[in-house]
Amino acid sequence: MGSTDDQVSYYLYKPSHVLPAVFAVLVGISMLLHIFQNFYYRFWRITFFVSWGGALFTTGWILRCISSHHPGNMNLYIAQSVFIYLAPPVYSAAAYNLVGRLMNYAPMHAVLNPNRVLIFFVYVGAAVESITVAGAARTAAAGSDLNQYKSGGILIAAGLVLQSVVECLVVTIVVTFHRRVSRAGATPRNVKTVCYTLYGTSTFVLLRCVFRAVEAFETIGKVGCSENCGPVLSNEWYLYAFELGPMMIFTYWLNLLHPGRFLPREKKRFLDMDRSTERSGPGWMDRRSMWETVIDPFDLAGMRKGQPSHDEYWLRPEEWPVCENGSFADGTASNKNSGTKSSKRKAGEV
Template sequence: MTGWIVRCISSYHPANVNLYIVQTVLIYVGPPIYSASAYNIVGRLMNYLPVHAVLNPNRVLITFVYIGAAVESMTVAGAAKNASAGSNLSEYKAGGTLIAVGLILQGAVETVVIAIVATVHRRCARAGKVPRNVRKLCITLYGTSTLVLLRCIFRAVEAFEMFSHLACRENCGPILSHEWFLYAFELGPMLVFTWWLNVLHPGRSLPNEKNRYLDLDGRTERLGPGWVDRRSTWATFVDPFDLGGMMKGEPAHDLYWLRPNEWPVCDDGSFALGTASNARNRVEEKPGEIPLAREV
């Protein structure tokens, strides 16, 4: 939002290079930050469906955030170089190269996120149990990631057009000559992204507790121990998919969902059935008593 406000101000002061740099950098770096919210939802979805998890749910956010930080750094550096290059053609090219690499990486990351969500969704479908809240979350994640991917494709096309018209003074190509492309393919997708996550807020479909999971029957929710990986933290970063354990047939995480009788049933409703809510506490507390839904 700040980037677009500064862009509006910058249009009245076209000779102010600092305003141009600020709006360029902020508009470029917004979508990758938005994507971090989707990464968080993916991790929480796999906490809720541990039996279908592709990798350690507790490592999804931080793994993708590190990758996103690399993308962000390249995008910021490229946008700053590009905006401040002036007549320096080598700086302009260097900035454009960094932006292009960042866009390619961002697009690759969004493709991986879509693939992970699709894998979880497909596993649920094969098990014959895709609750309404899970279906809604999957559709939301498909949509938001596709919007970011669409924006990356637009920016990549823009970058190629920019490099092919480095010395132009007029008729520099449709994207560079008409600002509505920027509003339609940069601002538009991010506005829809914001609207989508507010209308279909994931907090309505997922519990607050990370250790609350959906049982194998697709209806009952229990409070388990949460995802327990017996490997070191460093090992989970090096091999987040636990490929070594899968090849040996000995996964490094505890399959606690196969022992449902050990974990208490949540008696405040079920998100899968639409009877639970994060907005209010459905458990009636008595003095000195811990509600079942809060026991571990």
């Protein structure tokens, strides 16, 4: 390869100068909207990762815009590849956190310890991210080193397969939770909205994973190729249609149906068995150690014994004060209020 930008290009096509700039603006707008809503609903603890993922994704497309003008600059090419690969797993972490908050809100239907959902999935997500980014960096920097190019493609494929497995597990958990809520009676509108949101966002993440997996396997099969390397590698529009498109819909969906509108920010606030009243409880209390809950998140040992390892505090509603500032299930509560007010007297007290 030559030494100047005019003599060499790391792209297998002529990259667009305009599209990365346009979509950097659109992704940035979505990020700013989400930051505003996180402040508005004070929901940072749950959906921080959407803002962080947006910052990474916006940076990636800005770098791609610059790189398109200097296609022979290896550092710019690596940087834009890494940032664009980095963002989707971070976006997914927001969905994992949302699953945990949803099960804290209706703990009687929780599939696993809600407080361990984020820890379990974020650690797995961190592994996915590390593998994928390492593969993207190796592939982008491989140059004429065919072995490095191939090993990078293998790492990317492995990371994408792992992320797909994680997303399928998340969907399975949400489906199980949703079915438990439905079997107990009419599903509250806010719970239904959040469940459908999680179905949609996971579908878009899986779509993106499929695209990137096809690209990775095409990369492995076309090691050393410089032209006519297959439809995905040789056509830029695939990147916009199956990487950028799904992730943009993901972020704008969460802006239109921001979880801060439908779930309380306090994780100890839970829905009573009447599916309308909300109470301020003690939060999920697991009698096992943290490591036991991480190793056995579904409490299989407790299920086998017929004795769950957590306290079923929702069966003692009279012990927990009613939240007086409305109900998210009825659409009468809001995170915009100054705080959660609970009745001074416990239900049943004179």
